[in-house]
Amino acid sequence: MNEMSVKTGGKCPVMHGSATSSTSTSNKSWWPDALNVEILHQHGARSNPMDPDFNYREALKTLDFDALKADVNALMTDSQSWWPADWGHYGGLMIRMSWHSAGTYRTSDGRGGASTGNLRFAPLNSWPDNGNLDKARRLLWPIKKKYGNAVSWADLIVLAGTIAYENMGLKTFGFGFGREDIWAPEIDINWGEEKEWLAPSENRYANLEDAETLGPNLAAVHMGLIYVNPEGVNGHPDPARTAQHIRVTFERMAMDDEETAALTAGGHTVGKAHGNGDAGALGAEPEGGEVQDQGFGWMNPNTTGKASGHITSGIEGAWTTNPIKFDMGYFDMLFGHEWELTESPAGAKQWKPVSIKNEDMPIDTDDGTTRTMPMMTDADMAMKVDPIYREICERFMADEAYFRDTFARAWFKLTHRDMGPKVNYIGPDVPSEDLIWQDPIPAGSTSYDVSSVKAKIAATDLTPVDMITTAWDSARTYRGSDKRGGANGARIRFAPQRTWEANEPARLDRVLSVLDPIAKETGASIADVIILAGNVGVETVAKAGGFNVDFPFTPGRGDATEAMTDAESFEPLEPLADGFRNYAKAQFAGSADAMFLDRAQLLGLTAPELVVLLGGMRVIGANYGDVKHGVFTDREGTLSTDYFVNLTDMSNTWHPVSDDMYEIRDRQSGAVKWTATRADLVFGSNSILRAYAEVYAQDDNKEKFAKDFVAAWNKVMMADRFDVS
Structure with a gap:
C-alpha cells in the first residue's frame, strides 16, 4: 500500500517538488492517530511468492559466483539503445544505484540500507534523488532472470556497484552475499512527515x-x-x-x-x-x-x-x-x-x-x-x-594507496553496514579481517553441562525477576533492521549498556556478580549463562502457575571483549522506552504505545507474540523498578492469564489520572484495583490488539498462553543467533 503516490508533473527532481494529494480511504486516513499495528504484519508469508521452505542462504550455495561476476562485468560496457551509457560505460549509473540503495541506512534505528532490496518499491523507487535508477534495475534484469532465485535483487543491486568500481580500476575490499529480498514496501520506516518532495x-x-x-x-x-x-x-x-x-x-x-x-x-x-x-x-x-x-x-x-x-x-x-x-x-x-x-x-x-x-x-x-x-x-x-x-x-x-584503501573500506562499510555480523556474509570474496563495526563475537563453548549450569543458577539467591529482567535487558537491544545488538557477546557487561538507566545498573551489577563465577566455573560463556538464568526464571514462574514448560536452549553464544566493542556505536541502541517492562526514559517525549510497537517490530515480533509477551511479563512482575503499573493480578510472580482476564473484565472502569497514568476501578464501588500506563491500556483499546488479548483471556487457552509465551520468549533470546540455522 502506497499512500504517497505522486506525479512530479514534469518537475526537475532536484530543483523542484510537488505536493502530494491522497485520495486514500484507508483506516489510517480516517483515523490518522491510530496505532499502526500493521508494521508487525509486514513481510508476512502472504506477500512472499517463494515456497515456504525456500532458504536463500541455501540457494546461494548453488550460485556460480564467477559466472555472475563475469556477466555483471560484461554489462558495464554493453550500452543499450533504449538507455545509452555515458562514454559507453554503465559504471557510474550502477554505482549510484548501489550507493542510493545502501545510503538510506541510519544508525538511530538501523532501518534503511541495502539489505532488503527495498529500492524496488515505493517510496524509494520514486524518490527525486533516485531519478532514473529504474533504468539501472532494468539493465540488470536479464542477469537476475538468468540466475533466478540463486541471487537476490538486494545482493545484485549492491554487487553491480562493486563490480563497476573494479571494472574502472579500483581494488575493492571484498563483497559478501546474503541479503534477502522483501516483497512489499517497508512501512515501518519514518522518512519524515513532509507531504511534499524536497520540502524546505x-x-x-x-x-x-x-x-x-x-x-x-x-x-x-x-x-x-x-x-x-x-x-x-x-x-x-x-x-x-x-x-x-x-x-x-x-x-x-x-x-x-x-x-x-x-x-x-x-x-x-x-x-x-x-x-x-x-x-x-x-x-x-x-x-x-x-x-x-x-x-x-x-x-x-x-x-x-x-x-x-x-x-x-x-x-x-x-x-x-x-x-x-x-x-x-x-x-x-x-x-x-x-x-x-x-x-x-x-x-x-x-x-x-x-x-x-x-x-x-x-x-x-x-x-x-x-x-x-x-x-x-x-x-x-x-x-x-x-x-x-x-x-x-x-x-x-x-x-594515493592510502586513499584507495580508505575508500575501498568505506565503500565496503557503506554497502554491508546493515548485514550484521560477518557470519551473515556468504561467498568467495568475504574479507578475512574482522572489523569493529561488524560487532565481532568469538565462538562460545557448547561442551559444558547445561543442566549443571541451570542447577547452579537455581541454587543462588537470585529471584526469578532478577533472572528474567537481566536476560531480557541483554536480548532486547537486538534490531532486525541492521542485525545489531542482542544477547550474543554479552555486551551488557560493558559501556555504554552497563550504565543505561533502562538496565537498572544496581540490579544488573548484582546479578552479573552472581552469574559470572558460574560461567567461569562451568566453562559456559557469560552470554549463555545470562540467557539460561532467564530461562530458569521463566520455568520457575511457569511452575508456580501450574505449567511444566518444555524450554528450548541452544548453547554456543560467545563473550565479546571491550576491545571488540565500539561503545559509541551502541549508544543509539539504548531503549528510550520499553513497553514490555513498562519503562520510559524520563526525558523522553513520545507516544509510549507507538514506541512499544517500534521496539516489538525491531525484535521481529508478530502482534500475537507482542501481546503474549507483554501479558506474561506483567504478571511475572518484570516492570522496570518493580513498579506495579499493569500488574493486573493478585498473584504476582506466577505465569498466568490474569493480565488478559482482568484487562477485558467489564466489572472494571478505566480513568486517566495524568498524561500516561490510569486507574482501573471497580465499576460498582469505585475502589482502585490497579494502575496502568498507555502501554497497558492500548491492549484493550486497539481493536486488533484487543482481539489477540481476548484469545488469551479465554478460559480454554491457559495452556496455549504458557506455550506461546515460552515460544515468544525464546524467539527474542535467539534473535541474534545467526550461527544457528
Missing part, C-alpha cells in the same frame, strides 16, 4: 543553522534525498554551511569524517550528473506513471537518444577528466582550480572552474571528441572549504 529543510530541523538539530531518526536533509542538497542548504550555495550538514548526515549513516571525505571523493571520481535539457518536460516518477509506462519514470520526450540528453538531478557535468577510470582525478580537478558559481542547462546551481585547459576537460559522453565543462556540487566544494575535510583530502592526495 526547516521542516526537519529545530534550527537550520545548527545541523545537529536534524530531527530524530532522520539523516537526509529533505524528503526524497539520500544525503544533502547538492546545490547547498535549501538550494542556496554555501560550501562551509553545507559541510556542517554533510558531517551530521554522514555521521547518522555511521560514517566518520575520513570515511565521509573518502566516499565523496571516490563516489565522484567516476560518472557524471545529468541536467542537459528542459527538466520541466520530464514525466512522472515510476510510482506515479501511467500503466503503459510499465514502471519507467521520468520519461523525457525531448531526448535525442543519446546519453548526453539524460536528465536526472538537474546538475550537469562530470567531476573528472576521465570519468570512467578510478584515479586521483577528483582531487586534481577540485584542488587544481578556482571555482565560481554557475547554472546547468536545467537551471541547477553548480560550480565551474574559473579557467581550465581544454585537455583537462572531460570528453563529451557521445561523440568522443568534444570537450565539456566539468563541474562540482556544493557538497564537493565543502571538501575544499571545510578545514577538517580539506586536511583529510590533502592526506589522500599525498598518498
